[in-house]
Amino acid sequence: MTMLEPSFQQAMEIAAGWLKQWDDEEISDEVMADRVGELVASRDGARGFFVVSLAGDSALMDRLPEALIHKLQEAGEEVVDLTARNLAMSAAMTVHHRANGDEDQASGSERVNTRCTELLRQLESQRVKERLETLLEAAAHNRGEDVSFLERWGYNADQKAAIHAAIEAVAD
Template identity: 80%
Template sequence: MTDRTPSFQEAMEIAATWLKQWDDEEISDEVMADRAAELVASRDGARGFFVVSLAGESSLMDRLPDPLVIKLREAGDGVVDLTARNLAMSAAMVVHHRNNGDEAQALGSERVNQRCTELLRQLDSHRVKERLETLLDAASHSRGDDLSFLERWGYDDDQKAAIGDAVQAVAES
């Protein structure tokens, strides 16, 4: 990558290329981890990386190689925040898709949700606990810092309940 911070769109394209190389065994877990660390160093880079890696066909986020987990842990609060938001959005979208009879999309959202759950279990437990408590406060009690996030997406009570269930599932092993 260059010294310039990639845009969200560029980060998605870069991540897709790197994930394909990783899936094709052209790059190692360590190289993939180093490259992911470059992307998650910026907000747009992290957003692009997670859109592609969480929702895509690559098995990277199913396997969660140790070098990747280490780099994502080192990235800190930004990674925890985006993963928590993706957990919430995917949980809410499972409800939305099922209500609309779109089982294929619901299954895709479930896969994203499961990947977020597993990643959150691997990240710094203190940071994850604090972040998920904030999310749970908004979903279950309609208060706190995440309330505007949930309201912006217009989640209904069933979706908020699903978000609460998803947060609780992270703690279960």
């Protein structure tokens, strides 16, 4: 299947359909991996896929089939970057939701965080290490190219501490 670069919204819809097919065992791990490989070739495609797969109910990102890992590794730096950002955002949002007494939302953010942690452990280790070091520099020391990313979301000290802990957990 060859496709034009989908918009973020289109990518979310495409990914949701594929995840349902995969969960219903209508498509194999290999077919799913090939489709995802094409989708994550563009930034919006990758963003859409990760929004749906990391936060949704599909077990794909819990199981992480070998064929999928291979395609995500091939996609390279973009996948590492988006996964690292999702790791940070989910860690920060867990703190936010707990502070507001919303345990259901906090649990959802924790699930995203766990999925990101496991995926980062499977991706190319040097890329992951470099990306997480950059993120850690911003979260722990307010320095580097990720400072604007953290400031854009207005994360407080507790949220930055959670991001720091999430980064450290990837190495555990």
